[in-house]
Amino acid sequence: MSFEYPGLKNRKIVADFSGGTITSDAGGMLLREVDNKLKIAEQISEAFTDNRDQRFVEHSLESMLKQIIYGLCLGYEDLNDHDNLRKDPAFAAMLGHDDPAGSNRKKKSDNGAVLASPHTLGRLELGNRELEKPSRYQKITCDFDKIEQTITDISLDLLEREGVPDRLIIDVDSTDDIVHGKQEGGKFHAYYDNTCYTPLYFFINDHLVVSELRTIKPEPACGVIAHLERIIPILKKKFPGTEILLRGDSGFCRKEIMEWCEAEKNRIYYLLGLAKNNILNGIISREMAVAKGLHAYEESEEPARVFTEFYYTTKSGSWDGKRRRIIAKAEYLDKGPNPRFVVTNYPDTKYEAKELYEITYCGRGEMENRIKEQQLCLFADRTSSHFMKANNLRLWFSSIGYVLMDAIRTLGLKGTEMSQFVCTTIRLKLFKIGASA
Numbered sequence: 001m002s003f004e005y006p007g008l009k010n011r012k013i014v015a016d017f018s019g020g021t022i023t024s025d026a027g028g029m030l031l032r033e034v035d036n037k038l039k040i041a042e043q044i045s046e047a048f049t050d051n052r053d054q055r056f057v058e059h060s061l062e063s064m065l066k067q068i069i070y071g072l073c074l075g076y077e078d079l080n081d082h083d084n085l086r087k088d089p090a091f092a093a094m095l096g097h098d099d100p101a102g103s104n105r106k107k108k109s110d111n112g113a114v115l116a117s118p119h120t121l122g123r124l125e126l127g128n129r130e131l132e133k134p135s136r137y138q139k140i141t142c143d144f145d146k147i148e149q150t151i152t153d154i155s156l157d158l159l160e161r162e163g164v165p166d167r168l169i170i171d172v173d174s175t176d177d178i179v180h181g182k183q184e185g186g187k188f189h190a191y192y193d194n195t196c197y198t199p200l201y202f203f204i205n206d207h208l209v210v211s212e213l214r215t216i217k218p219e220p221a222c223g224v225i226a227h228l229e230r231i232i233p234i235l236k237k238k239f240p241g242t243e244i245l246l247r248g249d250s251g252f253c254r255k256e257i258m259e260w261c262e263a264e265k266n267r268i269y270y271l272l273g274l275a276k277n278n279i280l281n282g283i284i285s286r287e288m289a290v291a292k293g294l295h296a297y298e299e300s301e302e303p304a305r306v307f308t309e310f311y312y313t314t315k316s317g318s319w320d321g322k323r324r325r326i327i328a329k330a331e332y333l334d335k336g337p338n339p340r341f342v343v344t345n346y347p348d349t350k351y352e353a354k355e356l357y358e359i360t361y362c363g364r365g366e367m368e369n370r371i372k373e374q375q376l377c378l379f380a381d382r383t384s385s386h387f388m389k390a391n392n393l394r395l396w397f398s399s400i401g402y403v404l405m406d407a408i409r410t411l412g413l414k415g416t417e418m419s420q421f422v423c424t425t426i427r428l429k430l431f432k433i434g435a436s437a
Contacts, residue, residue: 019436023090025074026435032070032094034407040154041066044400047147052139058106059116061140064124065397066095067115072401073423074431077379079118079125086115090435125394129387144389147396148212152231154403155207158410160238162205168235170228171203171367172248174220177213177381185215185388197383199395201374202227203367204235207406208374211399213383213392220251225260232266247364249273253343255319262345271361274326274341279315281339284308287330288337295332303338306330307353312343327353327361374402377423 005013035041045062071085085091092100092114102114127140159165177197179186186195200223202210210227228246235244246261250273261270274280281288287306295304308330311323325348329340342361351360374380380398383391405423408430413419418426 027431027433086113128389152209155209167243187216189216221254244268246270250275271344274343284328291330291332309353
């Protein structure tokens with residue numbers, strides 16, 4: 001079948017549909033090669049228990065996990081997309097199927113579709129949902145603690161492959177994940193002015209090590225110490241003697257976290273945002289007056305900044321009277337004063353105030369870009385199931401996809417311009433390649 005478009009001078013323009021089986025994802029074979037090298041899907045599959053009668057199983061657990069994760073990496077965010085993907089021989093070849101054309105299925109009606117259907121993949125996602133009565137469809141379950149630890153281990157192995165860094169920076173942050181309808185665990189959040197989940201993320205030197213779907217009920221800092229207790233011993237074993245820094249905004253400036261970092265058995269540094277108050281603003285009033293004068297003198301739209309530091313404890317006694325080092329930025333803008341504060345256990349001799357704030361603390365903005373990358377490029381916010389456990393599993397599948405893409409950047413693209421590309425750009429430049437079967 002073909003038809004002709006209006007020509008261009010003496011040239012004919014013809015559309016021809018006799019090219020056979022064509023795919024636009026031929027570059028996705030790179031996903032298979034990196035996955036086979038690092039055994040990512042294989043390690044993740046060990047966190048699942050498959051109770052299906054294997055005599056009747058056509059789609060192995062590992063194959064279904066690859067189908068979901070590779071699909072996310074290739075830009076297919078919904079399980080419904082697999083209604084067509086399961087018929088793509090190139091996609092089947094990525095998953096290692098011997099019969100990518102699907103010509104030898106047990107049911108003749110399934111011929112031509114070698115991979116699992118959206119319904120089969122959906123039962124994988126819903127295996128851990130809590131029902132009043134057991135369902136015969138709940139055959140595959142997941143150990144949540146094990147999958148969480150597996151994601152951490154894979155990312156830390158990637159970090160180790162890069163060599164020993166000068167400093168390990170653990171970035172912690174939470175974000176909003178909007179829910180719709182009456183999804184399990186969805187609550188209204190006044191700050192975000194919407195009904196949402198508030199997933200928690202940990203990144204270490206841009207490598208994702210923790211992603212946890214949470215309701216808004218716990219405050220942002222809830223659960224941070226438990227994750228630190230898992231991660232820090234591994235870091236100290238892999239990178240003995242390397243400086244470790246915990247970095248976060250004021251939502252994580254909690255006495256319990258600071259005391260944990262300061263404890264002799266843990267001994268890591270922290271650099272945390274500190275919410276401003278009248279007392280702190282009063283302490284830096286002189287510096288703010290200087291910044292205001294500089295702003296007026298320079299007659300520039302650029303902010304005027306003056307840095308200072310001092311030791312401080314809360315008047316309410318919430319820090320139990322312990323005085324901690326505060327870095328203050330007295331900044332004056334066109335719209336007025338903009339003071340900012342961070343608290344740290346770095347000694348006075350370690351880093352100067354300006355360097356700690358402008359370079360080290362402000363560097364956490366890159367971590368926020370990584371969260372956006374996972375949510376926008378790998379669809380971490382595609383948490384549309386009614387059940388929260390199923391949505392948590394979806395978040396983890398997205399996280400595993402991010403780890404796989406991160407591995408391609410770290411191992412395959414190191415030293416090239418593309419090592420700095422976001423996942424969407426890598427997808428368009430490397431994976432979206434046309435080919436005929």
